[in-house]
Amino acid sequence: MVRKFIYTIISFILFSSTLLAVEKNNLAQDSLRKWYKPRAAKIQYAGNIGIISIGATYYLVDDWYQLSIMYGMDKHPEHERLLKSIAFKNTFLLTKFHYKDFVFSPIVGLSINIGSTHNVFNKLPDYFPDDYYFQNKVHFAPFVGVMVYHPLPFKLIKGIDFYSELATMDNYLLEAIRTDYVKYSEIWNLSLGVTLYF
Numbered sequence: 001m002v003r004k005f006i007y008t009i010i011s012f013i014l015f016s017s018t019l020l021a022v023e024k025n026n027l028a029q030d031s032l033r034k035w036y037k038p039r040a041a042k043i044q045y046a047g048n049i050g051i052i053s054i055g056a057t058y059y060l061v062d063d064w065y066q067l068s069i070m071y072g073m074d075k076h077p078e079h080e081r082l083l084k085s086i087a088f089k090n091t092f093l094l095t096k097f098h099y100k101d102f103v104f105s106p107i108v109g110l111s112i113n114i115g116s117t118h119n120v121f122n123k124l125p126d127y128f129p130d131d132y133y134f135q136n137k138v139h140f141a142p143f144v145g146v147m148v149y150h151p152l153p154f155k156l157i158k159g160i161d162f163y164s165e166l167a168t169m170d171n172y173l174l175e176a177i178r179t180d181y182v183k184y185s186e187i188w189n190l191s192l193g194v195t196l197y198f
Contacts, residue, residue, distance in 0.1 A: 040197045042068050047167055047191025048113060048141045049087045050074040057195060066091040070111075088112045093147070103149040107163065111141040143167035143191075159197040166190055 038056035045052060050072020057068040068089040075082055091109040098104075115138075145165030152159050172187035 038198070040066075040195045042070065042193060042195045044070065044072075044191055044193035046189055047143070047165055047193075048111065048139070048169055048189065049085055049089075050083065053085075053087070055087075055089070059197075064093045066093075083115065085113050085115045087114070087141075101150055105147045105149070107143075107145045107147050107165070109143050109165075111143065111167070113139045113141055113169075115139070140170040141167050142173075145191075156198065157196050161195045161197075163193050163195070164190065165193070 039059040040057035042055045042057050043052070044054075047053070049070050051074045053070045053072030055068045055070030057066050059066055066089075068087075068091065070087040070089055072085045072087065073082055074085075089109065089111040091107050093105040093107055096103050096105050143165040144167075145163055147161050147163040149159055149161040166188055168187045168189070172182065175182040176184050176187050
């Protein structure tokens with residue numbers, strides 16, 4: 001019950017802050033753009049969402065905060081079933097460095113990943129010992145990285161960026177902190193991505 005309440009609060013905060021920021025940004029910059037229209041499309045390789053993930057990106061709060069809604073897919077090597085996940089990826093651009101037509105930005109963020117397959121549980125079944133395993137449906141995945149943006153002279157696609165991120169997940173980080181079995185060097189993964197701006 002407490003977990004459901006926390007998830008509801010987090011979802012409400014993300015949704016309401018997104019709406020407020022989008023409306024403020026729209027009024028100041030472009031009154032014709034609807035709040036529900038994404039500013040960019042993203043494709044990513046790896047990064048705890050799936051081996052391949054795609055999504056829509058909303059560029060908010062004076063272009064320093066992005067919210068990407070991603071859909072990822074992966075095939076488990078030992079099972080025929082497809083692993084699927086939805087992620088609410090929150091990315092913050094710490095600063096911007098300009099060089100000719102390029103913009104370089106260090107980034108940090110937190111992705112909220114919701115998994116779906118045959119062995120993913122919001123509440124673990126009774127045959128698991130109490131408080132022994134984590135629920136494995138919702139995970140928080142912090143990341144750091146770098147992004148390189150370049151404008152494009154096209155009407156439909158106004159710019160492109162390439163990014164790379166180093167990420168982990170909440171349960172990996174917790175196990176690395178509390179046990180000697182999981183090493184800090186083993187909990188990280190590297191992702192690569194491309195974003196096209198409309």
